[in-house]
Amino acid sequence: MSDNKMEVKNLDFYYDDFQALNKINIPLKSNKVTALIGPSGCGKSTFLRTLNRMNDLIEGTRVEGEILFDEKNIYDPDVDVVALRKRVGMVFQQPNPFPKSIFDNVAYGPRIHGLKDKGKLAEIVEKSLQGAALFSEVKDRLDDSALGLSGGQQQRLCIARALAVRPEVLLMDEPASALDPVATAKIEDLIAELKKDYTIVIVTHSMQQAARVSDNTGFFLMGDLVEFDKTDKIFENPTDQRTEDYITGRFG
Numbered sequence: 001m002s003d004n005k006m007e008v009k010n011l012d013f014y015y016d017d018f019q020a021l022n023k024i025n026i027p028l029k030s031n032k033v034t035a036l037i038g039p040s041g042c043g044k045s046t047f048l049r050t051l052n053r054m055n056d057l058i059e060g061t062r063v064e065g066e067i068l069f070d071e072k073n074i075y076d077p078d079v080d081v082v083a084l085r086k087r088v089g090m091v092f093q094q095p096n097p098f099p100k101s102i103f104d105n106v107a108y109g110p111r112i113h114g115l116k117d118k119g120k121l122a123e124i125v126e127k128s129l130q131g132a133a134l135f136s137e138v139k140d141r142l143d144d145s146a147l148g149l150s151g152g153q154q155q156r157l158c159i160a161r162a163l164a165v166r167p168e169v170l171l172m173d174e175p176a177s178a179l180d181p182v183a184t185a186k187i188e189d190l191i192a193e194l195k196k197d198y199t200i201v202i203v204t205h206s207m208q209q210a211a212r213v214s215d216n217t218g219f220f221l222m223g224d225l226v227e228f229d230k231t232d233k234i235f236e237n238p239t240d241q242r243t244e245d246y247i248t249g250r251f252g
């Protein structure tokens with residue numbers, strides 16, 4: 001069995017006539033963190049969204065190539081997209097809790113998927129909040145509104161909400177960019193914990209963050225994946241001159 005949780009092969013992506021991704025090939029290793037870096041507009045978020053077919057929601061988009069997930073192409077016509085998004089969860093740049101209680105935010109996914117048993121829901125909520133390193137801070141106010149939490153807590157709540165449906169892969173689109181340094185450090189520590197159980201792909205503008213949290217890094221430039229390698233290699237001894245120029249701050 002390969003150690004790739006997902007494997008992207010010759011992926012092209014179009015917004016109408018505009019080609020935003022060119023022949024991307026990238027293996028996403030199980031229980032590793034893969035960071036995607038590159039200047040604004042290079043296609044990082046677009047790429048991230050191809051991994052759970054979130055781009056399908058945007059009219060006029062088109063994909064060529066394949067993304068194997070446990071060896072099955074997620075773009076095959078017989079794939080159940082709702083089931084796919086359950087297995088490949090997502091956390092966004094701005095924490096986006098629902099205007100509901102902390103408990104109901106985390107129970108949302110399991111309820112949508114048909115779980116009604118109160119005991120089981122409570123168990124999942126506790127486990128997910130623990131998984132997101134938030135439980136001790138909120139255990140006495142699970143019925144309070146999620147909107148009363150700090151930004152960093154809200155982001156960990158969104159991570160707990162993603163964990164509650166037991167995904168296998170977690171996609172994070174700049175999960176700490178709206179947070180202060182203390183809250184950012186908590187999210188980074190959490191990512192290191194989560195990779196024991198999940199395969200993680202993170203888009204980040206911060207090269208320091210990529211260097212701190214990831215095992216492998218892909219550098220994107222204008223829709224191309226210029227270089228993909230172990231994070232140490234990318235930051236210490238990149239092969240491509242354009243990678244070197246970017247990480248040394250010569251452009252972007």
Ligand SMILES: Nc1ncnc2c1ncn2[C@@H]1O[C@H](COP(=O)(O)OP(=O)(O)OP(=O)(O)O)[C@@H](O)[C@H]1O
Pocket residue numbers: 015018020038039040041042043044045046047058
């Ligand atoms: N919904 C859309 N419709 C048309 N073009 C889009 C859409 N979303 C993104 N694009 C274009 O696709 C290209 C890649 O955008 P994308 O958001 O993936 O880049 P990014 O690397 O994530 O940028 P940033 O770091 O600024 O978030 C850009 O040229 C962008 O203008």
